[in-house]
Amino acid sequence: MGIRFILMVNKQGQTRLAQYYEYLTLEERRALEGEIVRKCLARTEQQCSFVEHRNYKIVYRRYASLFFLVGVDNDENELAILEFIHLLVETMDRHFGNVCELDIMFHLEKAHFMLEEMVMNGCIVETSKSNILTPIQLMEKA
């Protein structure tokens, strides 16, 4: 599976984007997000970005007020996931221009589209910013 889920959570612990690559019920999701947010948001900048949770790992990174949390299988490469998060942020930055939490809130669909271009079935399939954004721009024009 590789990537199991991608979450964007703000400093207050509110989920701004949630993308799961396996089906979880609402209750399971609520519990999972609660646990993860408690675990990760309490950590300081000086601590490492990897947290073991249940039987998988969470790789997270904070950009301004937003935490990007990615749940991955245990044999996934943590550093590659950090690079993936960074790529995601750069891509959104290019699209929205100086992206911020509000952009993601009000353009959730677009954020989902970018993710869908980048990750499919839990595998990272696309890592070129222009390849990711071209279809989105085409769709906007259409």
Added chain:
Amino acid sequence: MAGGVSSSSIMETLFQRTLEDLIKGLRLQLIGESAFVSKAIEEIRREVKSTDPHTKSTALQKLSYLASLHFHDMSWAAFHVVEVMSSSRFSHKRIGYHAASLSFHDDTPVLLLITNQLRKDLASTNEFEVSLALECLSRISTPDLARDLTPEIFTLLSTTKIFVRKKAISVVLRVFAKYPDAVRLCFKRLVENLDSSDPQILAAVVGVFCELASQDPGSYLPLAPEFYRILVDSKNNWVLIKVLKIFAKLAPFEPRLAKRVVEPICDHMRRTGAKSLMFECIRTVISSFSEYESAVKLAVVKIRELLVDDDPNLKYLGLQALSVIAPKHLWAVLENKEVVIKWLSDEDPNIKLESLRLVMAMVSESNVVEISRVLVNYSLKSDPGFCNEILGSILCTCSRNVYEIIVDFDWYVSLLGEMSRIPHCQKGDEIENQLIDLGMRVKDVRPELLRVARGLLIDPALLGNPFLHRILAAAAWVSGEYVEFSRNPFELMEALLQPRTSLLPPSVRAVYIHSAFKVLIFCLHSYILQSESITSSFPDNLVLGVSELVLKKNMLEGSELTTCEAPSAHRSEGFNPRNQSYEDLSIKNGGDRTINHGQTSTPAFSENIFTYDSIINLINQVELALGPLTGSHDAEVFERTRHILCFIELIKGEITECLVQKGKTLESEEMKASKIIKLISDAFSEELGPVSVSAQQRVPIPEGLLLKENLDDLETICADFQVPESNLFSLGSPYYGEEVGVSSFGLQDKEESEPSNEATSLLTEHRKLHGLYYLASEKNEIVGNDYPPANEPKLQVNPNNDTEDLVKLTVQSLATNKKPNHAKTRPVVVKLDEGDLVTVTAKRPETKDDLVSGAVREVLLGSDTRTATSQSNPSDKSSSKRKGKEKINVDRSELKENLGDSEKPKHENPSSRKNKHRISGKERRHKSAGKIGEEREENGQKGMQKSSHRHARHKAPHRSDAPLNVVSQTPVIPDFLL
């Protein structure tokens, strides 16, 4: 009519809240968000039924938003999702598909309705629509959907539109998982894509193979040359990381692979600037190519770079890599031990934890004492969480393989005692287990064990800490079971009956009471033996008595029962009742318990302590302390209390009598009481041993016993028998008062002799009022908080020096790899034949994966099977030749595997194991040759048979893939390896 409908929908559209409105609204609701949301949901419920597609889709969009971020159920809208999905406008369709992938799952009933819609969209000329359908399929595909849509996916796998093809490739993974037979159709095209020059396609297909290979690596060995080419040629780090992962999984199946792959991996490791790729190279080498000295050395150098980096992420990963490599190359950890120990005090708990694991990996027989000492001191100044991590890992490491690394058990037992006193200690259960386990397994440690238990029991402060209760239970058990090693059983009794035991939970208290019983029996028995030996005029009898006792008590060599020596020493003195204050003694002993550490020796009563008075005192003390407990609400406590009190009643009269007559009518017909005591004592001195885990399995199920699988009907049966109210039991003993009356000792408190068959509630109320009366009247009355603060940590070691200390000590004990020079020889540790070995059966989900890999094998080796089964194809010589090579090849790997198996049962290839099971009776005949190679061949044949069977079943897909002969182009592994 029609006009009315359309106008209403216009109204709806005009006044409908958009998603943006909803989000803005939500942002304004600081409080009362739920009211706002439920109002919105109400609107959505109305709007979603609208006939206007725009209104409907907007409603669905809002609902998806609330479901995704505010956890609102949207399963009720499943049918509307299907409606919107089938909309002709792309922007609506998009919303529908998004909602579907968000909310549909295997059990969604409307899934049946979308097959045709998906099929239509997959065949669409608009690549975005195709993409939507693929995306959705990758999330919600069920076996049915996968089966029905496989032909469409198959077509898309070779489409010229890269944008679509890469998504089709990714979807294949999910389709295979849900419908393994799709492999037969699609696998060849998937493999074709490995040759693609397009980087996007390559990235997608390598990702898919990486996932596939993680489930059953063996099947993908024939593709190794392709992967090798990518490993050497690719410039894309993402792809390289995936390929490395694939090789890490293939390596165990083909030893010769490593030789070829190690060099390019090391090249990448040296050259790359990307930390992620470098780390993947490290991980691949240490996990799968750890026999390659030079590669491992290079990897360790790189790990070192990570360890000393300022970035906590790299630090953490470096430590993790070290712990992967530790079992095979401990030197790598030892080389970096200073750094590792330094991070033990890092501010990140995750890093500390990794570092702790590594420190524990360094523990060996020779340094376990020192490392544990320093770690325990370290734990004293750690936060509670980490403190318990430390304690847990010490306990776990030391008890591994039945205390394999422990030589000095006396030390270990006292360490356990010390750990119990650490303020944050929450490892009570584990310490409890080990204390009892050690007592049963290691005879030599029992005297020390008793000493430690005594230390814990007589410290009244410990009773207040609920985390210690389990440990105290173990200590109480030890004190009862091994009381013969005690210097002073009276003091143990004192400790077991102290008033603060009321703080214990009933289960632990029951253990205390039972142990008190054992101690009492021991004292009485010793006393009787002693008086017998005194009264007997013949020395022979004395000797007899002594040896008898020794036998009964199961004493070990050397440690003689001193109770027997005592009488001989004091024979001339006769009885000398003394008013000894045991409380004083216990306190004094409590003070110096840490001092007489090393000297365990045989317990020696310096003087005869089993005097008439002391015994009478003991009995009274027990009666006094346990009397109130006859009103206990806990069945166990109540029951045990009753036992002990009834026993006292039974023997009391005679004991007194016999004592009075002492020295006069000695010839003595054996008394009834002493017989009872002897019997019980015999029962208690029966040694308890460890029990094999599998013991119960070995008990045969009696014939004719039918066990129900399902106990549901139990409830109906039980419903008739209401569980009796607890106060039915807790009425104390109606007879108790009378019995007390019978006893000639007027020592009972008035309250106790009062008839206790009042209602329990009244009784408890009464007790609350006159609570003080119920405590023993002696010195023990000091209850409350004026005890010394529990567990005052004794920090002899300057905390700041700990780290250096540990470094120093590891330098000493690890660098100089000298043999431990122990004064003591390791005592015998009782082990059970198999029960103690934890059987590691790593069961993997085999059902589906096996189907996939079976199909994959079949496709990859497909042409070979055909030549093997039907010899009618003489033209295909090259392939049959290849087959020969292939076979040898595989045999070797199998051999290697089996070698590995003998060392590590874990590594058994699950599929081969499974194959072995599959061999039918008919084929088993051949197996007698006993050659693994042959067996393997059989497996292959069996697989073929099976596969041909399957082909027959799925004729249609088979026919459609017939024209593609990709397999014949697939390079086979031997050419590549030779």
